[in-house]
Amino acid sequence: MLFRFGIEIAKGMEYLAGKGITHRRLAARNILLTFSKEVKIYGFGPQPQETGDGDAESERKERIPIKWMAPECMTSTKDADEKSDVWSYGVVLWELFSMGETPFDNVKSRDLPDRLKKNIRLQKPERCDNVWYGVMTKCWAYQPKERPTFTAVRKELDTMFVASPGDDCYYYKC
DSSP states (O other): OHHHHHHHHHHHHHHHHHTTOOOSOOOGGGEEEOTTOOEEEOSOSOOTTOOTTSOGGGTSOOOOOGGGSOGGGSSOSTTOOHHHHHHHHHHHHHHHHTTSOOTTTTSOGGGHHHHHHTTOOOOOOTTOOHHHHHHHHHHTOSSGGGSOOHHHHHHHHHHHEEEOTTOSOEEEOO
């Protein structure tokens, strides 16, 4: 089930990126499931406190979920783009495979930027295999240009996994 959720989130984010929409606040708390466990991405678009240009800094300080944010967006999400959402997608995958743990739980938000500069990343969750952790680490490239697009992520996942007919599970291709 976790594999399917990870792939469906990638497909949903690929769709949003294709429409020129940047989520800016991608986290597991913004992933909803229908009664049939279909993934729906929630919480994107202008926030209530934002002004017409989409930047909350215009009138008051923006509240940023630091532990999910790409390094370039830790002071403002004004310049967020698909590549910053890809970073957050990697954190969402980590949340899924860690069964809902909080990322960098024992790290103060103010200390996180320095840790990321030193290439300290989230550890591989116990229920995560090397394939999924490899996707996560690609998403966490420090330089945005080194991160994959959602299309590239989705294509990589499509080549590794296949749905079994009539089944909700995904399996590695042999």
